[in-house]
Amino acid sequence: xxxxxQPDIHITVSEGASLELRCNYSYGATPYxxxxxxxxxxxxxxxxxxxxxxxxxxxxKGFEAEFKRSQSSFNLRKPSVxxxxxxxxxxxxxxxxxxxxxxxxxxVIP
Amino acid sequence: xxxxxxxxxxxxxxxxxxxxxxxxxxxxxxxxxxxxxxxxMGLRLIYYSAxxxxxxxxxxxxxxxxxxxxxxxFSLRLxxxxxxxxxxxxxxxxxxxxxxxxxxxxxxxxxxxxx
Numbered sequence: 001x002x003x004x005x006q007p008d009i010h011i012t013v014s015e016g017a018s019l020e021l022r023c024n025y026s027y028g029a030t031p032y033x034x035x036x037x038x039x040x041x042x043x044x045x046x047x048x049x050x051x052x053x054x055x056x057x058x059x060x061k062g063f064e065a066e067f068k069r070s071q072s073s074f075n076l077r078k079p080s081v082x083x084x085x086x087x088x089x090x091x092x093x094x095x096x097x098x099x100x101x102x103x104x105x106x107x108v109i110p
Numbered sequence: 111x112x113x114x115x116x117x118x119x120x121x122x123x124x125x126x127x128x129x130x131x132x133x134x135x136x137x138x139x140x141x142x143x144x145x146x147x148x149x150x151m152g153l154r155l156i157y158y159s160a161x162x163x164x165x166x167x168x169x170x171x172x173x174x175x176x177x178x179x180x181x182x183x184f185s186l187r188l189x190x191x192x193x194x195x196x197x198x199x200x201x202x203x204x205x206x207x208x209x210x211x212x213x214x215x216x217x218x219x220x221x222x223x224x225x
Binding site for chain 1: 153155160204213215217
């Protein structure tokens with residue numbers, strides 16, 4: 001069965017610090033993997049996606065993610081967090097249907 | 111480019127009332143989806159439509175019906191609203207297949223409260 005696990009419900013980081021959000025997936029085939037961001041009261045915006053090739057993918061807003069097949073993981077990283085990065089982050093897997101994790105809420109301390 | 115448009119943005123219903131949430135996309139996508147978002151539960155798929163004329167149940171279909179009116183529009187109907195259906199509803203669309211164009215595009219959501 002397809003599923004996505006985001007083990008961290010809430011993370012707090014200081015502005016300028018590095019960030020890593022964890023994502024583990026279960027999928028029966030080669031996974032298409034996504035990270036979305038949701039600002040309060042808004043819809044979901046795609047940050048980045050992976051479907052093949054280089055396992056380190058670059059996205060918008062300075063985010064990157066690394067696909068590790070052996071660990072079934074697709075962790076999101078950012079070297080230096082900005083206050084505007086405070087939001088809810090969702091990892092997703094799928095191709096013709098999309099399965100989402102429960103999300104990680106990010107708080108940024110000035 | 112409007113993308114995915116949902117109406118209404120907010121709605122309050124009384125228990126037992128019915129309503130239809132509207133969704134339209136202008137990206138010529140074949141697939142459309144309805145999700146609900148609840149605190150701590152992420153997004154759960156209610157129904158999806160892989161192409162015009164087809165619909166399938168997702169993870170949480172009970173209490174809902176859908177209509178894929180044409181390629182652009184996919185509506186979600188609550189026949190008899192219940193407080194448990196208080197949620198934020200998102201419509202999404204995608205172009206299924208292989209390759210970098212596969213991703214879901216989301217509307218801004220409908221915040222529904224059932225009292």
